[in-house]
Amino acid sequence: MTDLHALASAVTSGRPRALGQAISLVESHDARAAKLLAEVYPATGRARIIGITGSPGAGKSTLVAALAKHYRAREKRVGIIAVDPTSPFTGGAILGDRIRMTELYTDRGVFIRSMATRGFLGGLAKATNDVVDILDAAGFDVVLVETVGVGQDEVEVVRTVQTNLVVLVPGMGDDIQAIKAGIMEIGDVFVVNKADRPGADKTVTEITMMMSLVEEHGDWVPPIVKTVASRREGIDDLDAAIAKHYDYLAESGELVRRNRDRVRIRIETQLKEGFMARVIGGTIPRDAYESMLDDVLHKRNNPHDAAESVLGRVRF
Amino acid sequence: MTDLHALASAVTSGRPRALGQAISLVESHDARAAKLLAEVYPATGRARIIGITGSPGAGKSTLVAALAKHYRAREKRVGIIAVDPTSPFTGGAILGDRIRMTELYTDRGVFIRSMATRGFLGGLAKATNDVVDILDAAGFDVVLVETVGVGQDEVEVVRTVQTNLVVLVPGMGDDIQAIKAGIMEIGDVFVVNKADRPGADKTVTEITMMMSLVEEHGDWVPPIVKTVASRREGIDDLDAAIAKHYDYLAESGELVRRNRDRVRIRIETQLKEGFMARVIGGTIPRDAYESMLDDVLHKRNNPHDAAESVLGRVRF
Numbered sequence: 001m002t003d004l005h006a007l008a009s010a011v012t013s014g015r016p017r018a019l020g021q022a023i024s025l026v027e028s029h030d031a032r033a034a035k036l037l038a039e040v041y042p043a044t045g046r047a048r049i050i051g052i053t054g055s056p057g058a059g060k061s062t063l064v065a066a067l068a069k070h071y072r073a074r075e076k077r078v079g080i081i082a083v084d085p086t087s088p089f090t091g092g093a094i095l096g097d098r099i100r101m102t103e104l105y106t107d108r109g110v111f112i113r114s115m116a117t118r119g120f121l122g123g124l125a126k127a128t129n130d131v132v133d134i135l136d137a138a139g140f141d142v143v144l145v146e147t148v149g150v151g152q153d154e155v156e157v158v159r160t161v162q163t164n165l166v167v168l169v170p171g172m173g174d175d176i177q178a179i180k181a182g183i184m185e186i187g188d189v190f191v192v193n194k195a196d197r198p199g200a201d202k203t204v205t206e207i208t209m210m211m212s213l214v215e216e217h218g219d220w221v222p223p224i225v226k227t228v229a230s231r232r233e234g235i236d237d238l239d240a241a242i243a244k245h246y247d248y249l250a251e252s253g254e255l256v257r258r259n260r261d262r263v264r265i266r267i268e269t270q271l272k273e274g275f276m277a278r279v280i281g282g283t284i285p286r287d288a289y290e291s292m293l294d295d296v297l298h299k300r301n302n303p304h305d306a307a308e309s310v311l312g313r314v315r316f
Numbered sequence: 317m318t319d320l321h322a323l324a325s326a327v328t329s330g331r332p333r334a335l336g337q338a339i340s341l342v343e344s345h346d347a348r349a350a351k352l353l354a355e356v357y358p359a360t361g362r363a364r365i366i367g368i369t370g371s372p373g374a375g376k377s378t379l380v381a382a383l384a385k386h387y388r389a390r391e392k393r394v395g396i397i398a399v400d401p402t403s404p405f406t407g408g409a410i411l412g413d414r415i416r417m418t419e420l421y422t423d424r425g426v427f428i429r430s431m432a433t434r435g436f437l438g439g440l441a442k443a444t445n446d447v448v449d450i451l452d453a454a455g456f457d458v459v460l461v462e463t464v465g466v467g468q469d470e471v472e473v474v475r476t477v478q479t480n481l482v483v484l485v486p487g488m489g490d491d492i493q494a495i496k497a498g499i500m501e502i503g504d505v506f507v508v509n510k511a512d513r514p515g516a517d518k519t520v521t522e523i524t525m526m527m528s529l530v531e532e533h534g535d536w537v538p539p540i541v542k543t544v545a546s547r548r549e550g551i552d553d554l555d556a557a558i559a560k561h562y563d564y565l566a567e568s569g570e571l572v573r574r575n576r577d578r579v580r581i582r583i584e585t586q587l588k589e590g591f592m593a594r595v596i597g598g599t600i601p602r603d604a605y606e607s608m609l610d611d612v613l614h615k616r617n618n619p620h621d622a623a624e625s626v627l628g629r630v631r632f
Binding site for chain 1: 350351353354357358360361572575576579580582583584586587588590591592594595598599608609610612613615618619620621622623624626627630631632
């Protein structure tokens with residue numbers, strides 16, 4: 001407990017080794033993680049949390065690197081969380097990408113962490129959230145969260161950022177398919193990356209058309225920004241669009257609503273986890289639980305009645 | 317309750333209208349759904365449950381249609397569940413696809429249902445599972461579950477099928493990326509569809525190479541089958557591969573293990589849902605819960621301690 005307290009202090013002082021330790025604790029589902037997060041929680045709430053979403057091949061990581069360098073040039077400390085398993089940050093990289101990232105890895109004002117997407121069943125969004133909190137508490141000004149953004153759990157990750165960039169590249173018909181599949185609703189800013197390729201303007205037009213079909217944006221009309229991340233072109237425009245979106249969030253009350261959503265998700269996750277930990281192996285002994293599973297497996301019982309019988313032993 | 321009993325009977329007798337009603341009940345999160353599922357549960361466990369997974373554009377729906385027709389020709393009743401929002405079955409279709417499906421829509425031995433992937437936050441796998449159960453209980457011999465397969469929740473859907481087909485097409489570099497991203501581990505059978513296109517053999521080689529990097533397959537080496545689904549070529553081979561995989565599942569004990577996993581997931585989902593329903597608005601009044609959220613939002617409390625204070629009021 002004293003140790004944990006010391007670790008929490010070291011985190012809020014931004015010591016890199018403490019950061020690594022804290023994140024490992026969170027990722028390993030260590031029971032002490034919850035207490036650590038509780039301790040650092042008051043120090044959170046200052047970071048700008050930006051999501052970068054798009055298909056493999058859209059150049060997300062290069063864009064993340066360009067944004068990171070942009071913010072570093074402005075004296076801001078930058079945290080990078082790569083949830084995308086194909087990201088160079090995650091090790092799914094080709095050599096050229098890795099070299100492009102080297103500069104960031106040796107910069108002490110940058111902290112990079114990749115999240116395995118496997119092994120977090122039911123909890124990727126929570127784990128990502130927790131790491132965002134740790135970086136936030138450690139005083140990082142900007143936290144960039146890179147994700148493929150397809151699939152429900154990843155959409156949940158996206159829901160927890162403040163501004164989400166959806167990255168597309170010219171001539172990717174499948175991307176437009178992916179947009180149909182729900183990515184359209186999650187874009188606060190659209191980025192047409194690799195905009196030096198033929199068809200960039202056509203892609204802009206396609207996005208505009210798709211956008212006119214979506215009615216969920218409220219008062220915010222997502223801007224479309226063209227970039228060539230590998231040459232750091234368009235990054236100033238992109239930063240301006242991100243800043244404008246933040247003003248919108250703050251003025252419209254949407255920021256408070258999103259933050260409140262995050263709080264709700266976290267408390268409920270904690271409630272469910274705490275409940276399961278107390279019930280299985282507590283209220284119902286573990287072997288009794290396993291034989292209950294067998295009963296359901298062999299049709300002597302059904303999942304509903306089995307669960308109800310356990311819930312019946314708890315006094316609410 | 318009597319009504320529900322009648323509906324359950326109608327479902328297990330396979331009446332199409334009852335099926336539609338039952339599935340609507342499940343999808344609308346109606347409280348009676350759990351009871352209905354409990355009633356039909358003893359009638360489940362006979363259907364062959366096959367997943368069809370792949371990117372938009374891989375021709376999954378056409379393959380599903382070809383498989384459905386194959387099984388229909390063998391007098392089997394076929395259920396189709398489309399979890400993919402870009403599937404023609406879901407309405408995200410181009411006209412040509414729709415026409416190809418018409419034959420199925422007018423066949424009374426086929427039941428087609430698409431699942432919206434939005435609005436099931438945290439529950440897509442459960443909802444899909446429930447619909448599989450209803451179709452299974454209604455006596456469908458084969459249930460085909462079509463999904464994009466990317467993202468955590470969709471992977472969870474895939475985990476609940478017995479045999480999962482991963483569908484690829486020649487010359488899709490991104491697909492190989494997607495494989496790296498975790499799809500490789502979830503393939504029981506690989507299908508190279510549109511195999512009349514150039515590069516089909518190269519894709520087979522690529523899959524073989526990728527597969528050699530994965531060690532999770534145990535004793536089963538996933539076969540690779542070439543198909544041209546639009547011309548129904550290769551479907552016999554595919555069916556043979558699926559049948560062989562089933563034999564493996566049954567003989568190795570893997571089938572029981574997978575079924576037991578499914579049971580575990582369902583009981584735990586039910587437990588968590590039942591818990592939350594009793595706690596919020598029960599143990600803690602709804603307005604007290606909301607002001608607890610506000611306390612956390614404004615840093616007067618943290619998510620961990622907030623959740624613990626609620627759990628402290630429950631007697632386990």
